[in-house]
Amino acid sequence: MKLPLRVTVVEVGPRDGLQNEATPLSIEDRVAFCDRLSAAGLPVIEVGAFVSPGWVPQMAGSEEVLRRVKKRPGLRLSVLVPNRKGFERARAAGAREIAVFTAASESFNRRNINATIDESFTRFAAFVPEARGDGLRVRGYVSTCFGCPYEGAVPAERVVEVATRLVEAGCDEVSIGDTIGVAAPTQVSDLAGRLGEALPVTKLAVHFHDTRGTALANVLAALQEGITVVDSAAGGLGGCPYAPGASGNLATEDLVSMLHGMGIETGVDLAGVVQASRAIEHRLGRALPSRYLQAGPAPGQGDGS
Numbered sequence: 601m602k603l604p605l606r607v608t609v610v611e612v613g614p615r616d617g618l619q620n621e622a623t624p625l626s627i628e629d630r631v632a633f634c635d636r637l638s639a640a641g642l643p644v645i646e647v648g649a650f651v652s653p654g655w656v657p658q659m660a661g662s663e664e665v666l667r668r669v670k671k672r673p674g675l676r677l678s679v680l681v682p683n684r685k686g687f688e689r690a691r692a693a694g695a696r697e698i699a700v701f702t703a704a705s706e707s708f709n710r711r712n713i714n715a716t717i718d719e720s721f722t723r724f725a726a727f728v729p730e731a732r733g734d735g736l737r738v739r740g741y742v743s744t745c746f747g748c749p750y751e752g753a754v755p756a757e758r759v760v761e762v763a764t765r766l767v768e769a770g771c772d773e774v775s776i777g778d779t780i781g782v783a784a785p786t787q788v789s790d791l792a793g794r795l796g797e798a799l800p801v802t803k804l805a806v807h808f809h810d811t812r813g814t815a816l817a818n819v820l821a822a823l824q825e826g827i828t829v830v831d832s833a834a835g836g837l838g839g840c841p842y843a844p845g846a847s848g849n850l851a852t853e854d855l856v857s858m859l860h861g862m863g864i865e866t867g868v869d870l871a872g873v874v875q876a877s878r879a880i881e882h883r884l885g886r887a888l889p890s891r892y893l894q895a896g897p898a899p900g901q902g903d904g905s
């Protein structure tokens with residue numbers, strides 16, 4: 601089996617996880633969550649979103665979160681930005697990495713950011729060149745790559761087209777999102793293969809929601825196509841407020857446990873991720889869905905780190 605030696609885990613729990621929680625968390629709790637994830641060795645953490653607080657109140661105050669998170673050497677902190685106003689907020693808060701987002705289906709994009717796909721690119725053109733000029737790293741997300749909650753099936757060509765446009769617009773990396781967790785591994789292999797023909801595979805990342813239990817199988821399919829950057833959320837927190845039925849992201853514990861079990865390095869300390877998830881479970885007052893969090897380490901395997 602062709603597999604990479606190392607995978608970069610992008611922790612999106614503080615953003616993609618908490619954006620969908622009914623219980624609002626204090627800035628202190630959000631900062632503490634990020635600091636615990638950082639202490640666990642996660643190399644990249646998406647700490648918040650500079651979106652409209654009217655649309656997503658859970659992400660209000662992301663400036664303060666970004667400012668207060670401990671800046672461990674080598675740690676990359678990223679924030680979600682939908683438009684120029686969001687970029688200005690991110691810049692004022694000292695962001696060095698931003699992530700823009702659009703979709704492969706028009707209906708989802710309209711509900712998520714009140715814009716057509718073309719309009720989202722017009723918005724990006726108003727700040728991405730400047731962000732790059734300031735030396736910021738820019739990630740791009742494509743949502744609904746494997747299916748849309750409003751339109752159903754999404755053609756693979758459409759995903760390749762949007763991902764290519766994001767790279768042309770200045771994105772260093774493009775994360776391919778299964779927003780509502782409908783992808784099957786064969787579909788991932790097919791799409792990753794097509795994307796790999798259009799773009800360098802080093803620019804690709806995958807972002808699976810685990811709604812129907814296929815996220816880990818989908819990761820394996822992506823790794824076999826040469827993709828080595830994988831998004832996940834501690835505890836399996838998550839969901840998109842504008843994607844009905846979208847439940848948690850792939851859990852960081854489950855991802856790291858599987859990768860370590862296959863001998864793939866991540867630099868992540870699983871016990872540390874578990875601590876971060878336990879603390880946030882306590883704050884949210886509900887059990888999180890991560891299988892590893894529920895089961896613990898395999899007998900005789902320590903914490904799997």
Ligand code: HMG
Nearest residue numbers: 650651652655682685686712713714741743744777779840
């Ligand atoms: P709009 O209403 O069309 O925009 O929203 P607008 O320009 O007319 O602005 C409306 C109000 O919002 C104005 O305030 C603006 O100033 C303000 P008012 O004059 O009414 O007082 N505003 C802002 N405030 C703070 N920061 C900003 C900002 N922009 C405008 N950046 C907008 C358009 C994009 C703002 C809105 O639709 C929005 O914020 N959407 C965010 C939706 C969101 O966060 N979704 C979840 C993240 S995406 C996701 O989860 C998918 C992903 O995980 C991948 C996957 O799984 O597929 C990434």
Ligand code: MG
Nearest residue numbers: 616777779840
């Ligand atoms: Mg997501």
